[in-house]
Amino acid sequence: MSTPTPTPSPGQSPDVRPSASGWDRATDSEKLPAEIPDPEVVQVPQQLREEIEGHMALYPDSTSAALPALMAAQRVHGWCSPEAIEQAACVMRVTPASLAAVASFYDMLETSPVGRHAIYVCTNISCSLRGADRIYESMRDAAADEPDLNVRSFECLGACDIAPMASVDGVYVGPLEEADIPRLIDDVRAGRPVLAAKQLAHRPCADREANA
Amino acid sequence: MKLLLKNIDEPGLATRAVYEARGGYEALRRALTMQPEQVHAEIEASGLRGRGGAGFAMGKKVSFLPKGAPHKYLVCNADESEPGTFKDRELMQKCPHMLIEGLVIAAYAAGIAEAFIYIRGEYVLQADILDRALAEAREAGYVGQRILDSEHTLSLVVHRGAGAYICGEETGLLDSLEGKRGNPRLKPPFPAIQGLYQGPTLINNVETLATVPAIVTMGGQEYARLGTETSKGTKLVSISGHVQRPGNYEIELGIPSREIIYGLAGGPPDGRKVKCWFPGGSSAPVLTGDDLDVPYDFDSLAKAGTMLGSGAIIVADDATPILDVAMKVAKFYRHESCGKCTPCREGTNWTVKMLERIAVGEATPMDLEIMASVCENIIGNCLCVLGDAMAMPIGSIIAKFRGELEETMQAARLRHEPLLSEGAHSGADAALAAQGAPGPSGAPQPAGPYQEAL
Ligand SMILES: Cc1cc2nc3c(=O)[nH]c(=O)nc-3n(C[C@H](O)[C@H](O)[C@H](O)COP(=O)(O)O)c2cc1C
Ligand code: SF4
Ligand code: FES
DSSP states (O other): OOOOOOOOOTTOOGGGSTTOHHHHTOOOTTSOOOOOOOTTTSOOOHHHHHHHHHHHTTSSSGGGGHHHHHHHHHHHHSSOOHHHHHHHHHHHTSOHHHHHHHHTTOTTSOSSOOOSEEEEEEOSHHHHHTTHHHHHHHHHHHTTTOTTEEEEEESOOSOGGGOSOEEETTEEEOSOOTTHHHHHHHHHHHTOOTTGGGBGGGOOOSOTTTTO | OOSSSTTTTOTTTTSHHHHHHTTTTHHHHHHHHSOHHHHHHHHHHHTOBOSSSSOOBHHHHHHHSOTTOSOOEEEEEEOOOSTTOOHHHHHHHHOHHHHHHHHHHHHHHHTOOEEEEEEOTTOHHHHHHHHHHHHHHHHTTSSBSSGGGSSOOBEEEEEEOOSOGGGGSHHHHHHHHTTSOOOOOOSSSOTTTSOGGGSOEEEEEHHHHHHHHHHHHHOHHHHTTSBOSSSBSEEEEEEEESOSSOEEEEEETTSBHHIIIIIITOOSSTTOOEEEEESSSTTSOOEEGGGTTSBSSHHHHHHTTSOOTTSEEEEEETTSOHHHHHHHHHHHHHHHOOSOSHHHHHHHHHHHHHHHHHHHTOOOHHHHHHHHHHHHHHTTSSSSSHHHHHHHHHHHHHHHSHHHHHHHHHHHHHHHHHHHHTTOOOHHHHHHHHTTOBOTTSSBOOOOOHHHHO
């Protein structure tokens, strides 16, 4: 990337904010406007194209498909790489920049390469009151040598009833104890259902008078 | 009285067959024999207030929609990201048809033909279940063209989010649903006038919409007998933190909070007491162990200086340092601020930094004053209430636990005193200097670069 010559902004000499480069070099006026990727040039895997087109057809305005399209591209490429974004933009007929702006807003869209298994450990308040911060540390340590595991601390995942908890490739498990961690990681590695006995999916309602 | 959790754990309830066997979709059939205005009137008569956070009357919101506009939308808010809240999750997972039925009826009452469910991306299981239920409902003619041979037509799409609390705020949600970053919009215009794709839009929470079939079945007036004068009906309460039986409970609005925290959820572990509790998610100002007799309903909680919010009770027992609670809350809002308004973006960050200074012994009691004034300057000065949602609980913690915060501060200071007196770098000095206030050393300090203070 070439560094554009700084353009002094009106009423402000460049040396007033020597370190604030963003102000003085906001745009590169030499650069051509971003273009919608040319379908003749950009190769998009057939399945991905169909999936994105399927989403676009659901909405009165196809731009609404941005999130599902980025999620689909991320599943193919592992993260929202420039290539993933270019492909999604090509199918959606929008500029890559408009999708890159969207991708950087959302926690589940990865803007740098990560391991293929997403392990979100909730460290928000209800989980933290029940020891989540330690669970997160231990999980991170246990996965330190596993490049395939993307261990992240996450805000409330909406399952504080099984605090402390984690989402493992979308499967909610809890309440977690330190002793569960090796098993959890083994399960992920082996492609087994994760901590089968602790999955939220099988948990009955807490209200004893429900089902009456 | 259980309306929402009636058969919640019945095997197969997520399928159309079992849901129908339990009387499911009867309310829709009944509603379709009535005029839309009559259905709307039943919802008004029920007094149902929104279950998503603001507690606004659903019937009234419907009446704000312009009559006869061609493209109106119904959006179900299934973003459920308020810390402590997990009620919509259980409903969608175990009884998805109840939500779909409620949506179809609400759309009929409001004259709407296009609907969306915006579900948070983390709820993979629940979104898959909704997709399956929706396919079944379409097949049976409950959703689609000319529903059950009536004039009512409704398209419905399940839209998955991708992880952002602010997309639960109704206008942030709309931008997100339009495929943009989830930045809230300036109001007015309110979504009922100009919402999704610029069209009039009705936005309601999952639990609100899932209650509609029960209202049609019972009749609005009958429903209105439940609860209190101004908080009618039953409510799902998600309770978590230091209680023995965390989970979702369906209560009649107006019962004493103690009955929920101790009676239903078993209270804190043996030997512990309630130190503080959030009555309506982490955005609600905290109450203490002295407030357990406050009736659990919209107005009693408002009178007690807090709010019912999403109906999520978070309990912290007396072994919890209050600074930890404040820190978790502040960090959450800092992370989730969309960054559009300066008071929210900077104020949440400042608050975290100041709490961190308390923790490392660099704070002085004056910092509590500054923190309280940062909070005051957020409230009412932003596009949406995310900033307020940090300022209010933090403000309440400073007001109610000032003594403990000062002790924590002092203890941390004593631990770090040697470091400070050696003239080690002090973030506290720099921050005070940036405020133009004299540092602890007495003399005014030269204004340091902003970044360093943070
Ligand atoms: C920061 C913020 C987050 C919110 N998150 C949610 C949410 O996750 N789910 C929800 O139903 N309402 C949420 N709300 C409230 C919505 O803006 C809106 O009031 C609600 O969906 C209306 O539905 P109701 O009238 O049925 O309650 C949030 C509000 C704010 C300010
Ligand atoms: S108050 Fe905060 S979250 Fe809301 S619009 Fe402003 S910056 Fe964004
Ligand atoms: S705080 Fe962890 S799931 Fe809610």
